[in-house]
Amino acid sequence: MGRIVDISVKATRRALHWLLAVVAGVAAAVAPSGAAWAHEVGGVGATNFTTTLSALTPAVPGVRLAVVENGSRLELRNTTAQEVVVRGYSDEPYARIGPDGVWLNDSSPATYLNADRFASTTVPADADPAAPPRWRKVSGDNVHRWHDHRIHWMLSTLPTAVAAAPTAAHRVSDWHVDLDYGGAVLSATGSLDWVPGPSPTPWYLLAAVAALLVVGAVFTRRAHTLVAAALVALIAADVLHAAGIALVTAGNVPERLTAFLGDGLTGLLIWPFGLVAAVLIAKRATFLGFVAMGVGGLLSSMMALDDAPVWWRSSAPSALPADLNRAGVALVVGLGAGLLVGGPLLWRRFKPQAREAAVAEPSLADDMRTAHPPGGEPTAGGTPATDPQAGNAPRVDPTSSPENGSPTEQPTSPDAAPVVLGARAARAAADVSADSGEAGQGGAVGRRGFAGTLAAGGIGAILGAAGGIAAGTPGEPGTPAGAPPAEPLTGVGATRIAFHGERQAGITTPARPQARLRIIAFDLAEGVDRVGLQSLLRRWTQAAAQLSQGLPLGDSGDDVVTGAGPSSLTVTAGFGPSLFGKAGLPATARPAELTPLPAFPGERLDPAHSDGDLCLLVHADDALVVFRAARALTRLAAPQARMRWQLDGFNNSPGVTPTAATGRNLMGQLDGTNNPQPTDEDFSTKVYVTDPAAPAWLRGGSVLVVRRIRMLLDDWDAQPRQAQERVIGRRKDTGAPLSGGQERTPANFGTKGADGALTIPADAHIRLATPAFNNGAAMLRRGYSYTDGDAAGLIFLAWQADPRRGFVPVQQRLVASDALNRFTRHETSALFAMPHGVAPGGHLGQDLFGEDPA
Amino acid sequence: MSTPYRPLSVLAAALVAASALSGCALWGMEGGPDAAGASMPPVAVTAPPAAVAVQGPDGVQRIEITVDDDLKLTPQVVTARPGRIELTFRNVGLTPHDIALRIPAATGTGNINGSATDIVTVEVTEPGTYPMPCLYHGTSGMRGTLEIR
DSSP states (O other), X not given: OHHHHHHHHHHHHHHHHHHHHHXXXXXXXXXXXXXXXXXXXXXXXXXXXXXXXXXXXXXXXXXXXXXXXXXXXXXXXXXXXXXXXXXXXXXXXXXXXXXXXXXXXXXXXXXXXXXXXXXXXXXXXXXXXXXXXXXXXXXXXXXXXXXXXXXXXXXXXXXXXXXXXXXXXXXXXXXXXXXXXXXXXEEEEEEEEEOBOOOSHHHHHXXXXXXXXXXXXXXXXXXXXXXHHHHHHHHHHHHHHHHHHHHHOOSOHHHHXXXXXXXXXXXXHHHHHHHHHHHHHHTTOGGGHHHHHHHXXXXXXXXXXXXXXXXXXXXXXXXXXXXXXXXXXXXXXXXXXXXXXXXXXXXXXXXXXXXXXXXXXXXXXHHHHHHOTTTSXXXXXXXXXXXXXXXXXXXXXXXXXXXXXXXXXXXXXXXXXOOSHHHHHHHHHHHHHHHHHHHHHTTOHHHHXXXXXXXXHHHHHHHHHHHHHHHOOTTOOOOOSSOOOSSOOOHHHHOOOOOOSSSOTTSSOSSSOOSEEEEEEEEEOTTOOHHHHHHHHHHHHHHHHHHHTTOXXXXXXXXXXXXXXOTTOEEEEEEOGGGBTBTTOOGGGSOGGGOOXXXXXXXXXXXXXXXXXXXXXXXXXXXXXXXXXXXXXXXXXXXXXXXXXXXXXXXXXXXXXXXXXXXXXXXXXXXXXXSOOTTSXXXXXXXXXXXXXXXXXXXXXXXXXXXXEEEOHHHHHTSOHHHHHXXXXXXXXXXXXXXXXXXXXXXXXXXXXXXXXXXXXXXXXXXXXXXXXXXXXXXXXXXXXXXXXXXXXXXXXXXXXXXXXXXXHHHHHHHHHOGGGGGEEEEEEEEEEEOOOOOTTOOTTGGGXXXXXX | OOOTTHHHHHHHHHHHHHHXXXXXXXXXXXOSGGGTTOOOOOOOOSSOOOEXXXXXXXXXXXXXXXXXXXXXXXXXXXXXXXXXXXXXXXEOSSSOBOBEEESXXXXXXXXXXXXXXXXXXXXXXXXXXXXXXXXXXXXXXXXXEEEEO
């Protein structure tokens, strides 16, 4: 009879098991898809794509740009009194962030495209970037975050290069985003890289060990306590993981709390539920092993499905350190999987039926076991664990059995078969109260106290994390180190020349040539290819942009200029004729403007200090600033190029002479009086290449002739002043032509003196050099003086659109008969073509490589 | 019926099967460890053939270029002779694009929504290679080329 009753009870329970298993399974299967929870921010989960913001130049205090949400969005925070305008994809104004909040331009396609991570949207027909902005206020904050598609990968397949070698690092692209700020353009530049992640093996092992420990814990004496502790640890790890994600979620407190708790507040339901279950399990509510199974299975499977990639990808949307985040995921997966198995095992081991059977009829269990080996409570299924009928079997855990089988425990009537889950749970709870009363005397207080502490700790962790999320400010870039100098720099030191622009700085900007110059010529190393050359130009561009804005490079040379301002630093780069034919650039690609200079009679050139494949001109109003920049750029040239020669030049320091004054050379003359003036109508076409037949990289650039002209000053200074003035054709003091007038008065080459001789002699320098007698040949001379031991002279720098209509004809005329030749000697010579200027995000000479600047 | 272990076994088996089946698609574009099961780009055909714009009786060279959700222009390289060229950009996907032309004066299609078409006519005198990047997707490598020979 006992048998019949027992069988019917068993059948009922079996049905209940099925029901529970199905419910747990459905929950585990459905929940992850229903609640896209806690694994992605801004539509991006763990990824090997890394978006880096290299620089925002020039830097403006109070305007902070940051890559947030793992590259999904850019964040601009503007705490200044002036608004910042973010440019869209056609350079139109897209967003404006300022004191009166955030406004979006409804005429900009970016307004619609940037709302979605993959720009899957339709842009209204009236969104025309060329149309006048239609501003719409979207928030009163001074911060805006948007999906800028220039900074991240938009395709649903890997880049081709990455697909070919996914375990290697790749530079996917460089990007730039422009901001307008009070008439200045702030340029953000950065890169998108593929950075392979680490091996996931350690985390597989951690998850496996965690799972095995939980399953193993079921068979120890402290099974309830340990299972409860595992459940609390699982929830704590999950809370930690969710907090890490919530902390990088941009937005206000409710948005971050939603990120923390999950869509539909999954966390709010599961975590307290699990913690209550953990407390009750610790109090020996064996039945709640099924709750542990459900919670464990749910969290584990969700985590494995959604977050396992953090193990093998290099970055994840989490505020936690990457390995802590990975460990958290491994613990959730491992502990959850352990509980999925361990929860039911706990029930099987300690279920009241076993106790009751053991209590009521100790011999019956053995009897039944013998009678119904396969159908009863078999060991089939391969689990060595627990024949539950053997719950009191000494071989499993001798110490626990007597305790569980204690006759004083609440007896469960087998006749009172449970009908609904609620009733069963209620009785389980009743079990607990009785059990706790009993265990209080049994010395189990310590264990329960431990579990309770863990549970309380878990709740505390949740509250603490929530508080931290509410208080924290995610994605904020750190305040740059280095306090501003106590005394703000003014004047010379603080002056900054824009690096980016249509034309390179250092040719006609600044209007007054800086006081100091270093010119460096480089030779390409053997075997450098296009990629190498391009990489060198990219490095130079980046460094020059930073140096010219007074930003540190992060190398040891920074300290040379610590405390110093940019001092009008400009860096100008150029290509020599010999570059063509190297680095994969065909010799035929050499533009006609860069035809090597012919040999001139009388010159005594030192080939080792002439020519060069590449050149850099570093100008500034301070010698230390020039030295620091030039040295840094020279070091950056390695290994693709090495210095061939260099020259240092000087002029008057600013403030020493009136700003507009023509500079003097070491012979005492004003040098450059007859230069083309910026106000001339054809100034640009004389100085800059505008010929449409010129290659694209050169249009907007200029060609530079460099000559180091030694002055034979001993001979010169032996001449009386009038003789010197006749050599030049101008007065030394005022610079006025000998024909009369002021410095700028046009020379009258026909004027004759009382003696009938030409006032400006036939061999006077200005007569031979004047454009009027050279078919209009003109060049912009911005020379510098140099000294070298006891030698001294002029670093002659002449800028022109084409030397064949500039320096060459003039020099050919001069060498034939210039009176000045007796006092000068051309010792070195070089010719360089300076490419046009650099747009933010591009690099010098970029279109030399036929590359799209986009 | 035979054993109460069954539900567990079934559940475990189902989970294992689910992970195994979903394997590749499970973790998205970048796939599993070492990019196993990642979404790979279509196998690159060795140097996609350049399509030649066809000259009509009016002397205008015409070609249709499709742009799609794979962020591709097809054909990617268009060759033409100096002169008037009419480029028809047909968006066969859902994602909007904006193809820029730098010849060298900047022009372009403006926004082309999914399933929309835009025609750009350019006059090119100089032989050369002119890029046609998508302003929205340039960083992701969406760019074509117009070669004038």
